[in-house]
Amino acid sequence: MSIFVDRETKLVVQGITGRDGSFHTRQMMEYGTQVVAGVTPGKGGRRFEDAVPIFDTVADAVAETGADTSVIYVPPAFAIGAMFEAADAGVKLIVCITEGLAVIDMTKVLPFLQERGVRLIGPNCPGIISPGQSKVGIIPGNICAPGNIGLVSRSGTLTYEVVDQLTRHGLGQSTCVGIGGDPLIGTNFIDCLEAFENDPDTTGIVMLGEIGGTDEQQAAEYVRNHLTKPVVGFIAGQTAPPGRRMGHAGAIISGSSGTAAEKMAAFEDAGIGVMKRPVEVVDLLKARM
Amino acid sequence: MSIFVDRETKLVVQGITGRDGSFHTRQMMEYGTQVVAGVTPGKGGRRFEDAVPIFDTVADAVAETGADTSVIYVPPAFAIGAMFEAADAGVKLIVCITEGLAVIDMTKVLPFLQERGVRLIGPNCPGIISPGQSKVGIIPGNICAPGNIGLVSRSGTLTYEVVDQLTRHGLGQSTCVGIGGDPLIGTNFIDCLEAFENDPDTTGIVMLGEIGGTDEQQAAEYVRNHLTKPVVGFIAGQTAPPGRRMGHAGAIISGSSGTAAEKMAAFEDAGIGVMKRPVEVVDLLKARM
């Protein structure tokens, strides 16, 4: 088992003919992901790599192929529109890799997705992989292995670092989700924690957080109240320079400055094993499982 | 029994201190409507007629008095805002008497109300009365009488004309609803037909339509398929000059020119008794009950 994507996932790639889109589509196909369609306006009717049909619109792609998941590699100027389009076409999961989106535009997209019951992962994220089943996004498949650890992370490359540690030490993964580092994201830590808790094949969970915001504190609270499975966590930015203050309002709204120390303390309080270095993930997990 | 309003209805009047608002509030109070609050920004803390507390906002009025229904008498420039405010404050029924609202603004209000499960009657309507119980709006109470006829109308004064006929001939009313003549309205014929059908105290129904649009045709279709109670109807505008054509698009979208003849034919086809003159309502109804 796994969360959000599995071997049944039928993927449409938005921006399949672009530089990043074509490169990673090949990687996803090699990994075994069911890439059933691609979309590039104006290139409808062609095929990608002589195999995957390309459509002008996501609606056409869904109608013809039954795609249920979309991954977005289009440039930032088109990524907001791409999310609206995918949700309107009826996919149930959208993974937006594109970075550089305006937060104010995200405030419009998110309720549109919620109204339609569509899950978004990202934007500005590395995507999701259920090792051995399906890879949607850019997480390198070769560093992952099937297994029972669920991983959720705000970071991209730090995720690879930790997954690599897990795999090298025999801890395969049920699913790894990169939720993205933007202020407004579709799927947060708690969504993933809940899904991992309900996934019978996940026996341990890794959370990778960062300074800024209070998502990790809320996630810690959720772990304390709802999780039965062991969780270990890391917060990047312990030595980061004091971030640019967001004026009075920032302090007022968060009631917190979002420092690493504060988040690590919240993890400790919730019984989450706190990693000081990425390499510690394996020992901490093994000690708790 | 009755539909939408009854003796339990607790009313807040938006614009209670204005010329129209104050006049009709007095009339509603005399009729026995439970007017529990009024709203005029800046006049919070005072009382209307030494009796009804006035608040600065509808939220305050609802919190303090438990009002569940709002009636709006504010000028057109404020009426759209008044509907948003009432819905946000948690009332379940809004009756908007104000006319002169921009249709484009209505397109924004209607989904806001739908999201909150709030019923709107109007705008640009005479309101609703359940004789002997509650009057919300401007329908003259003295022409109505309690009874078993449900009446729904797109018109204002034509409604009074017909109600007056009913009452003078001993046919009291369960509820009379003036749904308003604007292109976009909150409650339509079908909503009222459905409610009358489900109201055990309604035994006969009168529909008063007009030229323009296709609401009457759809209502006729609904009567044919869903109603067991007798229905009679009238269409105003049999001799009206050909309306200004709405260009190609009008014909395309409606697939119909919305003439009186067409609507009367739809009524006939659905088994609705068609009145040629307002006075015929009584005989037609009696023949069917």
Added chain:
Amino acid sequence: MNIHEYQARELFRQAGIPVPDGEVATTPAEVEEIARRLGGGVVVKAQVHAGGRGKAGGVKLAQSPEEARAAAEQILQLTIKDLPVQKVLVAPIVDIASESYLGMIMDRESQRPVIMVSPAGGIDIEEVAATTPEKIFKLAIDPRYGLLSHQAMGLAFALYHDVKQVRAAARIMEQLYQAFVTNGASLAEINPLITTSAGEVLAIDAKMSLDDNVVDRRPDLEALRDESAEAPSEVLAREAGLTFIKLDGNVGCVVNGAGLAMATMDLVKYYGGEPANFLDIGGSSNPEKVVSALRIITMDPNIKAILFNIFGGITRTDDVANGIVAALDQFSVDVPIVIRLTGTNEDEALAILEGVGKTALKDMDEAVQQVVRVAQEAA
């Protein structure tokens, strides 16, 4: 409120829609000058609030300034659907590779603006809608989100294959939506939306109807009103806050409420009379409106009798009675007046009328029968 093509073009341009150059003129001499300035062939188009201008001879092509002048001379003498042509638009002839239809309307059923496109554009679009509705593509726009780019692209793919044209058409749709919302339109049409042989996408015709309630609060839109295209009595009525449409009969009608006004006209006809007008004095009437109403109705020399049919709700019948008294005080009315008056404050109203020796009926059917009778007697 309907506006002229040249005005709709300007609103479209403000929204960024590509519209070819063009100027409006009222004389053949101006037209010649404009044609010379534009250079090349031009099209001269009658500016009247009526469809079917082409079939009525209101649209002519001209290859030279002199031909343009001659065309304007003919067109400016036309009367199309009772409307005399007073203005023409002069625009360059554009080389047309394909014609599509693009329209937007406020739709009662979905309670949203609906956008419609068809690859089969041009003058026969109504025929297309009637016989091959599958060639018309429609979409209801959620006003909370506006017309989204993928929606516009999806519709544009129904018109074109070339992705540059698709993007251009999608952009025009988004701009049309902006023009529609910003100006409170009930209708906006581009027919035809064309492609040139060079591949450009352009709006060749422009039609727009505006919501009167928006026009009322927007002086810039109010300025687009062409009073020369209206009957003088209708202009007066609007200025007085009345809804008035002149008809050909001899029974003047003053009624409160549009529905009752129409039902009154229907009943006049039912009893063998002919209504001279539709007139709704509106909800919150005041005596001054009643004075204006009587003044406007009596401008019509065909009038043989006048019927007041007032059922007071928000309208106070005493206001109406006071208005009648004030009017009779200010000017003489030479035809009989039948007054039917009931509802809010009717006792006060009857007292006021009695004060000047007038009586009023309470029953509509009776009042209409009476006014038809006196009108026939006077005729």
Added chain:
Amino acid sequence: MNIHEYQARELFRQAGIPVPDGEVATTPAEVEEIARRLGGGVVVKAQVHAGGRGKAGGVKLAQSPEEARAAAEQILQLTIKDLPVQKVLVAPIVDIASESYLGMIMDRESQRPVIMVSPAGGIDIEEVAATTPEKIFKLAIDPRYGLLSHQAMGLAFALYHDVKQVRAAARIMEQLYQAFVTNGASLAEINPLITTSAGEVLAIDAKMSLDDNVVDRRPDLEALRDESAEAPSEVLAREAGLTFIKLDGNVGCVVNGAGLAMATMDLVKYYGGEPANFLDIGGSSNPEKVVSALRIITMDPNIKAILFNIFGGITRTDDVANGIVAALDQFSVDVPIVIRLTGTNEDEALAILEGVGKTALKDMDEAVQQVVRVAQEAA
């Protein structure tokens, strides 16, 4: 991106918010001239990207042009939180009857813009938030509908009793929301929002932070960037498309991804080193970015060693290797470079590095230990 008060004032004015007159100046002479032009007393305010200006002596009142000049002389010599004051705003002194707080922020939790008001405005608003949070009123704005008038009115009633002031404040809130949305703000503040003794409601201070992703696509906003307030190396980095923050250590770090970059710095510190910078070369790196990164890092004379920590995903490690080779070809790097490289195309990358006699490690922990060691040896 933070902008200065005088720039935020201008964006507020464009949205219609009533802001007193005021001009920006860089010399005491200019300040004297502006004060003379404005007449009456003025306030001279340091324009730096830092809070607490008042407490740092950066805000002074002056009753005459001469006093204004003297105040400017003092303020323009200040350094507030490491930032030298280069500009001052000169604005008339306004007679203040009451001070409130009005702010708007993009809120992660509700995923909406949140508006906040407090009748207890002024410099101690943070104190108010901490000790009497019930005096702060907040509302999350649904972006599908915007800030609705009744919502603004409801908040304004928390500030004022006089309905004219309530309406004025509500209008300012709606205008602030427009300014927030139109300019892609992450924060917008008016503190204080004041009433004058004549009853007017005015914005006296203005603060705004903009979303960098919006600034990137809006030349008008990009023009508001004050590069004189930034370290030159940070300006260079931004122009090269890199995210770079200079620090005080001696281990230069070039990393792909912000999270890994921070974790790398954390690990440098863990092993006893001090990072010299935060540097994220971003996702879709190309060799040119790597060249720029090395050029910028080596501008820092404190650097004793450089660590590349690259875990390829969307970043191709061969691109990075090519960038290192190109950089070493273009300029000499005098400190040791430790390269850690794994992930996408790592075999190609290793081959490229071998071609110029470089090796790379695969393990992050090992690489960090090594770079800390060589930096300490060099120090």
